[in-house]
Amino acid sequence: RKLNEKEQRLLKKLADVAMEQTELRQHNLSLLQEREEFIAIASHELRTPVTALKAAVQVLHTHQGNEMPPLQHNMIEQANRSVNKLTYLVNDLFDASRLAARKYTLEKTVFRLGALMKDCFDFLRVPGKPELLMEGDLSAEVYADEKKIEQVLVNLVENAVKYAPDTGTIQVRAEHMENVIRISVKDKGPGIRPDQLPHIFKRYFRTKNGALQTGLGLGLYICAEIIKQHGGEIGVESEPGKGSTFWFTLPVNGT
Ligand code: ADP
Secondary structure, eight states, rough: OOOOHHHHHHHHHHHHHHHHHHHHHHHHHHHHEEEEEEEHHHHHHHHHHHHHHHHHHHHHHHHHHHHSSHHHHHHHHHEEEEEHHHHHHHHHHHHHHHTTTTTOOEEEEEEEHHHHHHHHHHHHHOOOSSSEEEEEEEOOOEEHHHHHHHHHHHHHHHHHHHHHHSSSSEEEEEEOSSSSEEEEEEEESSEEEEEEEEEESTTOOOTTGGGOOOOOOOOOHHHHHHHHTTOOOEEEEETTTTEEEEEEEETTTTO
16 A cells, blocks of 8 residues: 555654664764773873872972971872872773773783782771771682782772771671682771662762762772673672672682
8 A cells, every 4th residue: 555645754754763863873872982082092191190290299208308397298298199099090090991992901820819918908008097807718819810809909998998987897808619719898887878789880980978089980890890801790788877898709710
């Protein structure tokens, strides 16, 4: 049957709408690509001057004499804190963009988790911050990219320190389960609301509570990508007011 004029007009309208939708989708896709490219280039370019700045401030910070006037001393302390924050932000942006684009390869070796945990703790322990406790099977060996796993561990412990600063101890535990090692970081901080938990590992996601601290919402996304690329799992159990336990698994050496 031949379509009547009204039906033809309707069909044409439908085709036009479909075309507009496709164009819009393509436009959104190229906007997303542009954003990705911008983040990749900007974070890459920012790294060089920020690294130089950090090195210079560190020299001033370590070599400041006792005779330095209080004003200069305070300024150097402030510059040191700010340049450290800036370095984390730029590195997170750079890492997240490389991870999203899968632009790196894992360099796996066999290493003892306990030794890595101890190194991280020595580097993270700050007087006056919550006590860090290391527990469980510290002799367990894993086959993984040590630098990347260090990044995950440091990120999770730093988050616990950042979001649960005045609340007792932070327990880091390694457990040997069937074919995996499970590492958990438990704090007694504010916890995370159940409706926010499903989004916590998403790129740029931050809770309202989290927004009180500096951050881009990239740390947990970076952790999740690293663990996924190792064939492990990552998750969190949390109850508002009681604290959070972030955990991840890694294949045991040889599996
Ligand atoms: P950032 O710390 O830069 O905001 P993250 O990806 O590390 O980014 O964390 C995302 C959000 O998850 C944070 O903004 C914070 O709200 C929440 N969060 C992470 N760790 C904890 C924790 N230990 N306790 C409570 N909230 C947390």
